[in-house]
Amino acid sequence: MADRPGIDTLTEQQAAAELAELARLIARANEAYHTKDAPEISDADYDALKVRNAAIEGRFPHLKRPDSPSEQVGAPPAQGFTQVRHKVRMLSLSNAFAPEDITEFDARIRRYLGLSSDAPLAFTAEPKIDGVSLSLRYEGGELVQAATRGDGSVGENVTANARTISDIPARIDNAPEVLEVRGEVYMAHADFAALNERQAQRGEKPFANPRNAAAGSLRQLDPRITAERPLRFFAYAWGELSKPLADTQTGALKRLAGFGFAVNPLTELCDGPDAMLVHYARIEQMRAELGYDIDGVVYKIDDLGLQARLGFRSSTPRWAIAHKFPAETAWTRLVAIDIQVGRTGALSPVARLHPVTVGGVVVSNATLHNEDYIAGRDASGNPIRGGKDIREGDWVQVYRAGDVIPKVADVDLSRRPEGAQPYVFPTTCPECGSDAIREEGDSVRSCTGGLICPAQAVEKLRHFVSRAAFDIEGLGARQVEQLYRDGWVREPADIFTLRERYGPGRPTQLKNREGWGEKSANNIFEAIDERRKIPLARLIFSLGIRHVGEVAAADLARHFGTWQALVAAVDTAAPAAECHLQADAAEAAERQAAAQEGRRARIKPARDAVWEGLTPEARAAWDDLTGIDGIGATVAVALVTSFRQEAERASIDRLVEHLEVEPDEGRQVTDSPVAGKTVVFTGTLERMTRAEAKARAEALGARVSGSVSAKTDLVVAGPGAGSKEKKARELGVEIIDEDGWFELVGTP
Incomplete structure (x- = not known):
């Protein structure tokens, strides 16, 4: 720097040239430091370049460059997060809360793998960090991409922000050509306290807890803000790999530690449930002294070969589980x-509470489940909480565990206000005045108003644009509710005609509405267009059909493959669904009559009489629908009911006209001998467990059903096969044994 002329002697031409050179030098230094983790100049020299650049800009402000280093930290501020599709899905974990859940987890894995109760089976146990999931992609040892989990399939590109976290290496040596490291971004307690102190000094709103602070810091559009936040990172898993890291979970973690990642030192190898629970208790005792938040312990099968055999459910791995800590409680x-x-029209009671801190989070609302729970009884009429009801004005105990919705657990009758009255649950909808009925055997009271009920319409739209459904960027619950209230969007299909009704050139335009502008309106239109192509499972889930959650939607998509096939099946099964409901009613009537007459109920004749006259096609469609693993009569009836309501069906049809529905990815296998076929496994399988057989068949593109019908293509029958094999022979369905199955599809 000594040979550079003084700032005061620079001409305008010299200043412009030097600013260009400084921009180049500082950008190169940033790349060397942040991207390659190989600094080319000292910190002092780097700072001197930045000071020189700022001084010249101070004298010649009109010469400040668009790529000025004074506006950058490591990389230019992002204008918004682009989306990243994960090569390997980032799944969540199923939860356990009691010791018996862990014993069952072990037993379930043994059943799936066909292992005896005394066969050796090792697990890892590690603290479950209460932070933000992050995936780091390295190619040739270079960090090329960082992404949040998002919905598991698509996350946000936060690469510039991740580069500011000191625990994340910009470059690693001797790594596989492709290495995707996954872990948790978190904030230590001491750092969180210091951050909130700085927030208070600046007159800014403090963060509620370290997890919120970590999430907000990681998702800043300006990486300079992230760089100021004290974020940390623990590595615990991986996604796409060009070459395996090891044969075991523990071996892979050692490799990650060798690459320079922080791996939690409390991770331990356990030889079964007893050892896992001992380590759980140890970690729970240490929890308050760790210096960072955890909300449980994660157990994983150590053998990666067994992990591969166990595979995944629709949203969670079979080989791992999160053992959550007990709920934290408070009185208010x-x-x-x-x-x-x-x-769906369900009337849900919500407790409005005097705000109270529970587990570090301020809680002002809690669920009360249903009218029975408020009255102090379960669905069968048996007392809960000792029969104590819940009344307005009561002092109640509130509990929460992790991110679970807070619940009211107990009532302190000694503090009940004088004159407090039992709560009377409404029998009419508070939104539209329609009757709110409670069907036999149901714990929930529901509004009968349907589409005339504004709450149902708004909630359906809010659900439709939610993250797990259409997830339209910029069109969230608040915006869609506003558009509904103003009459611009009354049903999902209206979202996809917004541009033609309120876009450029129209008399009334979205850009002219309060809170909108030309740019935000155009962004919404483009985001809507991006969602005209939608995966089948997301479409099914987005419809908000009762009992059809994400898992059921994925099961239906995997089985039917296309929207057209699903609709045809539901329509064909409709008469059978009506028979099912009539059979339930006939059974109830027969039981009541038998009780009055003091005789034994004749259930089978009562039910069979209802099914007489049903066409074979309708019965086969019903058997196929209810035979899907995870889909029973309750979901099937809900689907039929929704599709047969004239107004709702018309609304669905109008929506689909605007969409390109992608076939389910699990149905895209075409080079398999069982792709697209419906397979039933029955009898005893000796070379594989039933669960492994199902997973293998679905991986090959087959549908696995629990019942034999005219739509069944193949029955795999082991020793002891009974009625299913008999029915298959009656229908002329092909039957093979277990050896024949492996000859057909090959060994895994």
């Missing part, structure tokens, strides 16, 4: 009980 006053109407 119940101010009021409000009724919310959900997208």
Whole structure:
């Protein structure tokens, strides 16, 4: 720097040339430091370049470059997060809360793998960090991409922000050509306290807890803000690999540690449930002294070969589980009980509470489940909480565990206000005044208003644009509710005609609405267009059909493959669904009559009489639908009911006209001898467990059903096969044994 002329002697031409050179030198230094982890200049020299650049800009502000180093930290500020599709899905974990859940986890794995109770089976146990999941992609040892989990399939590109975290190496040596490291971004307690102190000094709002602070810091559009936040990173897993890291979970973690990643030192190898529970208790005792938040312990099968055999459910791995810590509790006053109407019409009671901190989070609302729970009884009429009901004004115990919705657990009758009255659950909808009925055997009271009920319409739209459904960027719950209230969007299909109704050139335009502008309106239109192509499972889930959650939607998509096939099956099965409901009613009537007459109920004749006259096609479609693993009569009836309501079906049809529905990815296998076929396994399988057989068949593109019908293509029958094999012979369905199955599809 000594040979550079003084700032005061620079001409305008010299200043412009030097600013260009400084921009180049500083950009190169940033790349060497942040991207390659191989600094080319000292910190002092780097700072001197930045000071020189700022001084010249101070004298010649009109010469400040668009790529000025004074506006950058490591990389230019992002204008928004682009989306990243994960090569390997980032799944969540199923939860356990009691010791017996862990014993069952072990037993379930042994059943799946066909292992005896005394066969050796090792697990890893590690603290479950309460932070933000992050995936880091390295190619040739270079960090090329960092992405949040998002919905598991698509996350946000936060590469520039991840580069500012000191625990994340910019370059690693001797790594596989492709290495995707996964872990958790978190904030230590001491760092969190210091951050909130700085927030207070600046007059800014403090963060509620370290997890929120970590999430907000990682998702800053300007990486300079992230760089100021004290974020840390623990590595615990991996995604796409060009070459395996090891044969075991523990071996792979050692490799990650060797690459320079922080791996939790409390990770331990356990030889079964007893050892796992001992380590769980040890970690729980240490929890308050760790210096960072954890909300449980994660157990994983150590053998990676067994992990591969166990595979995945629709949203969770079979080989791992999160053992959550007990719920944290606090006492507060119940101010009021409000009724919310959900997208299916269910009336849900919500406790409005005097704000109280539970587990580091301020809670002002909690669920009260249903009218029975408020009354102090279960669905069968048996007392809960000792029969104590819940009344407005009561002092109640609130609990929460992790991110679970807070719940009211108990009531302190000694503090009940004088004159407090039992809560009377409404029998009419508070939103539209329609009757709110409770069907036999159901614990929930529901509004009968359907589409005339504004709460149901709004909630359906809010659900439709939610993250797991259409996830339209910029069109969230608040925006869609506003558009509904103003009459611009009354049903999902209306979202996809917004541009033609309120876009450029129209008399009334979205850009002219309060809170909108030309750029935000165009962004919404483009985001909507990007969602015209939608995976089948997301479409099914987005419809908000009762009992059809994400898992059921994925099961249906995997089985039917296309929207057209699903609709045809549901329509064909409709008469059978009506028979099913009639059979339930006939059974109930027969039981009641038998009880009055003091005789034994004749259930089978009562039910069979209802099914007489049903066409074979309808019965086969019903058997196929209810035979899907995870889909029973309850979901099937819900589907039929939704599709047969004239107004709702018309609304669905109008929506689909605007969409390109992608076939389910699990149905895209075409070079398999069983792709697209419906397979039933029956009898005893000796070379594989039933669960392994199902997973293998689905991986090859087959549908696996639990019952034999005219739509069944193949029955794999082991020793002891009974009625299913008999029915297959009657229908002329092909039957093979287990050896024949392996000859057909090959060994895994």
